[in-house]
Amino acid sequence: MTDAIKDVVFVLLHRLEILAEKAPREPVDLRSEFFARIPAAIIGRLMGACGESFRHAVAGMFEAQSEQRLKSSTDELRCLLVGLVEEKRKYPGDDITTALIHAYDSDTGTCLTLEELQSTLLMIIAAGYETTIGLLTQATVNVCQHPEQRRLVLSGQRAWTDVLEETLRRDAPLPVRIMRVATRDIHDVPTGVTIRQGEPLCIHYAAMGLDRSAHGDNASDFDIQRSTRSQHLSFGFGPHVCPGASLARREASIALTALFSRFPSLALATVDLPGPGTFLSNAPAQLPVFLGAPVGD
Numbered sequence: 001m002t003d004a005i006k007d008v009v010f011v012l013l014h015r016l017e018i019l020a021e022k023a024p025r026e027p028v029d030l031r032s033e034f035f036a037r038i039p040a041a042i043i044g045r046l047m048g049a050c051g052e053s054f055r056h057a058v059a060g061m062f063e064a065q066s067e068q069r070l071k072s073s074t075d076e077l078r079c080l081l082v083g084l085v086e087e088k089r090k091y092p093g094d095d096i097t098t099a100l101i102h103a104y105d106s107d108t109g110t111c112l113t114l115e116e117l118q119s120t121l122l123m124i125i126a127a128g129y130e131t132t133i134g135l136l137t138q139a140t141v142n143v144c145q146h147p148e149q150r151r152l153v154l155s156g157q158r159a160w161t162d163v164l165e166e167t168l169r170r171d172a173p174l175p176v177r178i179m180r181v182a183t184r185d186i187h188d189v190p191t192g193v194t195i196r197q198g199e200p201l202c203i204h205y206a207a208m209g210l211d212r213s214a215h216g217d218n219a220s221d222f223d224i225q226r227s228t229r230s231q232h233l234s235f236g237f238g239p240h241v242c243p244g245a246s247l248a249r250r251e252a253s254i255a256l257t258a259l260f261s262r263f264p265s266l267a268l269a270t271v272d273l274p275g276p277g278t279f280l281s282n283a284p285a286q287l288p289v290f291l292g293a294p295v296g297d
């Protein structure tokens, strides 16, 4: 996917340049104008669903401010996904939708129903969209708020991957995983708590990265040179570990390298950033920045 990500980022950076030229003194919401468009385009390509209507439907679902809006956006996306499945049945492609249509369970002798296909595609969108935007947004906030570390990265003394791992550790993009059910009794020795088989629980990824016994007394500081920066569980663990982890890392690394090369003086437009718009995110809901003059082509 590297070439596809580079293509998407190239086009979007050009769009940012036009915005910067049109109104050089106006702040730009980097989240909606750049970051949100990257996972939408990449997930669309993975599924074989290119086009503005797909991006629009995905963004609508995540940005919905009311239950009614959420329902209409989700219905719109579900409709698009049914159309996509129909199209891929007729014209198979090299994409996840085609692969899922042809996935056959030899134990049951069945393929996925239309509803299962639709829900699986929706789950991939839900899992890969907001999380990747959160990583991109928070990594940008972190480098802008830590000028010394920013200098290390922009001078090539440290890599963007260090910024990403430290952001994943300290600011887990998916802070909490909704409801799991214990399949057996679990006794946690340090706290003395026992979770009984069948009891529901939520896993708080955002708290894990701040564990002082794992990362030291300064666990809540952002430090790209921290030796434990990659020792986080922000992509989960075990049989359900995130299958999109390397894609997310690659998207973020390509996008941030290109963004800061093109706009090296990029700066936050406010010290008062908004909180996350949802409990499923850990990054500001908007990211107003001054892009500054673009460099190169």
Ligand code: HEM
Residues within 6 Å of the ligand: 043, 123, 124, 127, 128, 129, 131, 132, 135, 172, 173, 174, 177, 205, 233, 234, 235, 236, 237, 238, 239, 240, 241, 242, 243, 244, 245, 247, 248
């Ligand atoms: C920074 C970005 C991302 C973060 C932080 C993240 C985090 C996570 C976490 C914590 C889980 C739960 C793991 C568990 O239950 O133990 C998960 C599951 C999942 N993620 Fe990601 N994810 C990211 C990006 C992506 C992307 C880009 C995709 C695909 C396009 C994706 C697809 C999935 C899917 C399909 C699952 C469910 C796996 C299963 O239940 O077996 N994720 N992710």
